Amino acid sequence: MKTIIGESKRYLEIDLTSKTWTEFSPPDEDLHDYIGGKGLGLKLIHDRLGARLAEVDPLGPNNILAFMMGVFIGTGAPCSARFAGVTKSPLTGIMVSSSCGGSFGMACKTAGWDGVLVKGKAAVPTVVKLDEFGVLFEDAGDLWGMETGSAQAKLVDNPRKGALVIGPAGENGVLYSVIRSGGRYLGRGGMGTVMGAKNLKAIVATGMSYTIVPAKPEKFKLVNAKAKKMINRNEFVQAYRAYGTNFGVNSGVDTGYAPVRNFRDRTDERCRNLSGEAMVERYHTTHASCAPCTVLCGHKGTYPDGIKRHIPEYETIGLWGGNLMNFDPDIIGVWNDRLNELGIDTISCGATVGWAMEAAEKGLRPSALEFGKTENITALLDDIAYRRGEGVDLALGTKRLAQKYGGLDFAAQVKGLEMAAYDPRAGWGQGLNYAIANRGGCHLNAYPIAMEAIFKFIPQYSKLSKVSWVAFMEDLFSATNSTQTCQFTIFGYILEPPVAKYTPKPLLKLAMTYLPDVAQLVLDWSALSSLVAAITGRNLGMRGFLKCGRRTHVLERHMNVLCGVTSADDTLPGRFLNESQTKHKDLSVVPIGPMVQAYYRKKGYDEHGVPRPQLLRKLHITP
Numbered sequence: 001m002k003t004i005i006g007e008s009k010r011y012l013e014i015d016l017t018s019k020t021w022t023e024f025s026p027p028d029e030d031l032h033d034y035i036g037g038k039g040l041g042l043k044l045i046h047d048r049l050g051a052r053l054a055e056v057d058p059l060g061p062n063n064i065l066a067f068m069m070g071v072f073i074g075t076g077a078p079c080s081a082r083f084a085g086v087t088k089s090p091l092t093g094i095m096v097s098s099s100c101g102g103s104f105g106m107a108c109k110t111a112g113w114d115g116v117l118v119k120g121k122a123a124v125p126t127v128v129k130l131d132e133f134g135v136l137f138e139d140a141g142d143l144w145g146m147e148t149g150s151a152q153a154k155l156v157d158n159p160r161k162g163a164l165v166i167g168p169a170g171e172n173g174v175l176y177s178v179i180r181s182g183g184r185y186l187g188r189g190g191m192g193t194v195m196g197a198k199n200l201k202a203i204v205a206t207g208m209s210y211t212i213v214p215a216k217p218e219k220f221k222l223v224n225a226k227a228k229k230m231i232n233r234n235e236f237v238q239a240y241r242a243y244g245t246n247f248g249v250n251s252g253v254d255t256g257y258a259p260v261r262n263f264r265d266r267t268d269e270r271c272r273n274l275s276g277e278a279m280v281e282r283y284h285t286t287h288a289s290c291a292p293c294t295v296l297c298g299h300k301g302t303y304p305d306g307i308k309r310h311i312p313e314y315e316t317i318g319l320w321g322g323n324l325m326n327f328d329p330d331i332i333g334v335w336n337d338r339l340n341e342l343g344i345d346t347i348s349c350g351a352t353v354g355w356a357m358e359a360a361e362k363g364l365r366p367s368a369l370e371f372g373k374t375e376n377i378t379a380l381l382d383d384i385a386y387r388r389g390e391g392v393d394l395a396l397g398t399k400r401l402a403q404k405y406g407g408l409d410f411a412a413q414v415k416g417l418e419m420a421a422y423d424p425r426a427g428w429g430q431g432l433n434y435a436i437a438n439r440g441g442c443h444l445n446a447y448p449i450a451m452e453a454i455f456k457f458i459p460q461y462s463k464l465s466k467v468s469w470v471a472f473m474e475d476l477f478s479a480t481n482s483t484q485t486c487q488f489t490i491f492g493y494i495l496e497p498p499v500a501k502y503t504p505k506p507l508l509k510l511a512m513t514y515l516p517d518v519a520q521l522v523l524d525w526s527a528l529s530s531l532v533a534a535i536t537g538r539n540l541g542m543r544g545f546l547k548c549g550r551r552t553h554v555l556e557r558h559m560n561v562l563c564g565v566t567s568a569d570d571t572l573p574g575r576f577l578n579e580s581q582t583k584h585k586d587l588s589v590v591p592i593g594p595m596v597q598a599y600y601r602k603k604g605y606d607e608h609g610v611p612r613p614q615l616l617r618k619l620h621i622t623p
């Protein structure tokens, strides 16, 4: 087998219209400045579309889909199976990126390709096949129309292969369709819809032509062992490992971030039936994670009908559980399987169904959907994927529905992207995060609810320190998502080094609340930046690594401004600003306006949320 030292620096650019492909290598300074993965994907799209971004129809041939392998893939670094998808979203009309596991990333990287750009539109439904020698275009034939699992099973017929596939939802233009890789999904913003609009059913990579060797193998061995040790001993990682992402359900009930009744309420004792702890007992769960993974958050278990299922993630549980007043974990497992086969984003769809239930209750839109009624949901999922009956409407997502029927105040979305299962009234930093996150109502931008309500490092109902932590964490996550390791590893990287680990928790909390900028100066994520150095040979240092994340985040904001985002979009739906009665003991609404303005100042944006020219220059971003 041939060897790649760190990165091949070889990228494919595929034009579906002309059925042609070319190979290119980005300049070394771009690899240095953006690391790889998400950051480089945004840069490559910006280079190609630039100021024309505003005119690009997300579902037209000019939109570009970038699939970017991270620098960790194939090295054995922690959680190194992941890659990024980046494109202009049909759901939001702005940039969207997603991180995904499954088998595609490894197959593509070991076929010798660090990334794949896809543009144009195929004349007929098509499957793209790539290997170390290049690209073939094949008629999708009877694969078109197939569900994701069956299409994948037909295409991935040996262990060298990995595939990206869409299901009926992507083919039929449901605006929040996903792309599947193995048992994982590029979930947010309708990337599957972009693939479907390009008549692209699947991309299949045949890999294992190359092995990936770090540029500095000895250094890698040392840092990798240290990183794994830190991740393994972290208590939050251990909670993910034991209970999956649903370990967050019980704290959601306690601290009030659980979405209940379309985010009207934020706690309900019955949600505890859906907790990770309850699932472990009920389904005798075992791990079913991305491979390789150090955290092991994924679980599967045996349901009462005898079927082994992947346990739905926390977001799915939240939005199809308490959000719909449904407290039956078995039925959510069935819906989760169906949504995955149809190729539908479980977050956006759950939020949309919740909105439709409330709109019906308020008489805004006639529907048989009702809170607490589950009988008519299973059939509805197929109706959405095939855009028939009520599914025609629901395939549009909450924002478009609310614009059509009224009810924007209770549409749980920002910039058109439905919020994940964290009520922002339970953590004002989470409110700020949703309001300014580049892809819309995204929980993962800076994930402050973890610091506010789950780990309780900073107060929930306070503006203190929130701007600082959101601005810092979104840069750190942007850099992390450019290596493409899993975001869940970050707890190990930043909480296990000596200063954070051995400072008494009350002192740590005080520093994080009252002196956040100082606390950030003493945090240590050098194991992460050292892994990048050992793999690529590019020694960014800890601060340089963070700067790459800031550059990526600001570039994405700049691209969104080109797409038409203004400060008027950086807010929350009225419910979260005005309704404090939520059945939770604490009354709270999010004071969003002052936090957003302070955030702009912190980031170097003007009062309209536009990155200032001197900031772009400092970060080497060409407008």
Ligand code: SF4
Binding pocket: 079, 101, 288, 289, 290, 292, 293, 294, 295, 296, 297, 298, 486, 487, 488
């Ligand atoms: S922690 Fe979970 S999401 Fe992250 S790589 Fe592992 S299994 Fe995948």
